[in-house]
Amino acid sequence: QVRLVESGGRSVQAGGSLRLSCVASKYTYSNYMGWFRQAPGKEREGVAVISTGGGGAYYADSAKGRFTISQDNAKNTVYLQMNMLKPEDTAMYYCAAERLGQERILDPGEYNAWGQGTQVTVSS
Numbered sequence: 652q653v654r655l656v657e658s659g660g661r662s663v664q665a666g667g668s669l670r671l672s673c674v675a676s677k678y679t680y681s682n683y684m685g686w687f688r689q690a691p692g693k694e695r696e697g698v699a700v701i702s703t704g705g706g707g708a709y710y711a712d713s714a715k716g717r718f719t720i721s722q723d724n725a726k727n728t729v730y731l732q733m734n735m736l737k738p739e740d741t742a743m744y745y746c747a748a749e750r751l752g753q754e755r756i757l758d759p760g761e762y763n764a765w766g767q768g769t770q771v772t773v774s775s
Contacts, residue, residue: 709756
């Protein structure tokens with residue numbers, strides 16, 4: 652079973668940048684890894700997903716142009732570089748893997764493995 656550990660979340664001012672990291676205990680080449688977030692009182696939503704086999708990256712509209720997902724195969728790690736942060740980016744950010752579904756790649760319901768989350772707080 653894949654174990655995921657996130658880090659990098661902290662408080663930052665609007666306009667700032669953060670890089671989140673997710674280390675996987677086991678690397679899955681044939682699937683996807685991604686970042687999701689959940690703000691208080693809201694449902695968990697997809698932010699960015701990367702194909703671990705080199706098939707590309709997918710972004711939510713809210714992330715396009717500001718966030719970049721990447722991976723380091725040698726370190727079994729996926730990163731989320733977040734630039735131009737906004738207060739509405741405040742949320743718990745979760746790493747996910749083992750996509751089981753095939754319908755909507757940014758749908759949290761399609762992923763079977765989750766990390767414990769890392770908090771990102773953006774102040775205005």
